[in-house]
Amino acid sequence: MATPETRGYKAAAYFLRSIFGPATRKDWHGAENLPKDSGFIAVSNHVSYADPITLGHFLYLNGHPPRFLAKSSLFELPVIGKALHGVDQIPVYRGTSRAKDAVDKGIEVLRRGDMIAMFPEGTLTRDPDLWPMVARPGAVRMALDAGVPIIPVAQWGAHRLLAPYGKMFKPFPPKTITVVAGPPIDLSDVGDKRDAETLRNATDRVTATLTAMLADIRQEEAPSSPWDMRKGGRVSGAES
Known part of the structure; x- marks a missing residue:
């Protein structure tokens, strides 16, 4: 059973909606694909620092208050840190002995019936x-470990509110934000396997699904292979 929203969560949601609501025009689809009887992970593409707000807006107004994984350093800031703790967000301690804490907390959140929103790329896309x-x-x-579905949610338009790596918020004129939730990604073939190759292939399936959905939103042909930030260019499916 999902956790009831705290007063802090409701207050934060109201504050963000008051800012982003007038600045956006909703072009939302696929809410029927969001599970109502279990926890789940919503995965999305990432082009702007405004993405968590636009994705969160879509999820929240469709009855799914999202939990995000955020850098642990943000939780140490005087005001922001208190706010993040108050809305039940999950700190990520990258490169430390506590790195697994985020996974353990995430699984706990999912098993209690709540949902988590994630950007699987881990950072803003470097694709030109x-x-x-x-x-x-x-x-x-x-x-897989929590036994919950992955719901792909492609979005487009937040970069017009806030350019990639930009600092200038542009609320006027209002920008159309397209958000589309698709059906769960089929991972039934994975079973209990957790080896690197299996996880890599399943993750590539997530990327391919989001790319195809984004191509439909943009009405453009997607590249034949994804950008690999580690290599600074595109790679074939076999190399990714």
Whole structure:
């Protein structure tokens, strides 16, 4: 059973909606694909620092208050840190002995019936044309370990509110934000396997699904292979 929203969560949601609501025009589809009887992970492409707000807006107004994984350093800031703790967000301690804490907390959140929103790329896309990059396997591993579905949610338009790596918020004129939730990604063939190759193939399936959905939104042909940030260019499916 999902956890009831705290007063802090409701207050934060109201504050963000008051800012982003007038600045956006909703072009939302696929809410029927969001599970109502279990926890789940919503995965999305990532082109702007405004993405968590636009994705969160879609999920929240469709009855799914999202939990995000955020850098642990943000939780140490005086005001922001208190706010993040108050809305039940999950700190990520990268490169430390506590790195697994986020996974354990995430699985706890999912098993109690709540949902988590994740950007599998782990950072803003470096693709010159803003297509999804090669993703990290964390979302797949967490979903498999918690026994919950992965719902792909492609979005487009937040970069017009806030350019990639930009600092200037542009609320006027209002920007159309397209968000589309698809059916669960089929990972039934994975079973109990957790080896690197299996997780890599399943994660590539997530990337391919989001890319195809984004191509439909943009009405453009997607590249034949994703951008690999580690290599600074596109790679074939076999190399990713």
